[in-house]
Amino acid sequence: MLDLLLQDGLRPFLAAGGLVIGLLALEVLLLTVGISTEIGGDHDSGLGLDVTPDVGDHVAPPASQEVGIHSGATSGSLLDLLGLRGVPLTVWLAFLAASYAALGFVAQSALSAALGWMLPAWPAGLAAAVPALLVTARAARVLAGMLPRETTAAVSEKAFGRRFGDVTVGVARAGSPAQVRVTDQHGNLQYLMAEPLDAKDEFCEGTRVLMLRGPDGHYRLLGAE
Structure with a gap:
């Protein structure tokens, strides 16, 4: 050998x-x-x-x-x-x-x-x-x-607005963002930190949400269920 x-x-x-x-x-x-x-x-x-x-x-x-x-x-x-x-x-x-x-x-x-x-x-x-x-x-x-892709809410990526995702880690509430899993336009999973659009809302792990991007580049969540 x-x-x-x-x-x-x-x-x-x-x-x-x-x-x-x-x-x-x-x-x-x-x-x-x-x-x-x-x-x-x-x-x-x-x-x-x-x-x-x-x-x-x-x-x-x-x-x-x-x-x-x-x-x-x-x-x-x-x-x-x-x-x-x-x-x-x-x-x-x-x-x-x-x-x-x-x-x-x-x-x-x-x-x-x-x-x-x-x-x-x-x-x-x-x-x-x-x-x-x-x-x-x-x-x-x-x-x-x-x-998986790790992306923070401060990243001014343009492609995640109006996309549905799921809260995967933490509870999203005002002043306390949670991790949200989103599928991008290429079919890849992305992970972003975001908090609710409405300060009265809270989204627990497993909740389906809609991602919206604000003028500051940060993301906000709306309930999708």
Whole structure:
């Protein structure tokens, strides 16, 4: 087994396997100190049209009028294609290295078992690159869909007005916001802090609510049941 691993045709894949460990260790370290390498997250860039009315009007426009802050961006499309949006960069690179190493080991081992020889390192490494990218993009998109988004009420995101959600943590009352789970226009779960529009209202965990965005960028809740 050791002789097989030391063959020249497996060197790029051995290096990729070692890189996986290093990248995962780096991401754990960065998260420990409160830093993430996520690309293409939901940041407020100040772009896009805010068509959500003031909370005082008690009226919100149809959801079809909501304009995303990243819509139509070519760079966003590329990030989505590669699966880079919504996952930390080091995790994406770890996926890529792991896929590359696994595909290379399987292909070279199959060649060795069937024909008694392996491809040289360079041709084998290049041949495994494209399939590894495809596998990585798919896996990263699946992971991104499973990760919750934490967004505070102070974030001036435009897309959550007039969306229904559920109170998940705490009791929403005047001066005491609770966590509300909302599904965004991309089907991802987002978590925001909000309090009732009417100071007399209280919403317990599990209550269905309607999100309204005020002129200050903060969110207020109306009962939806």
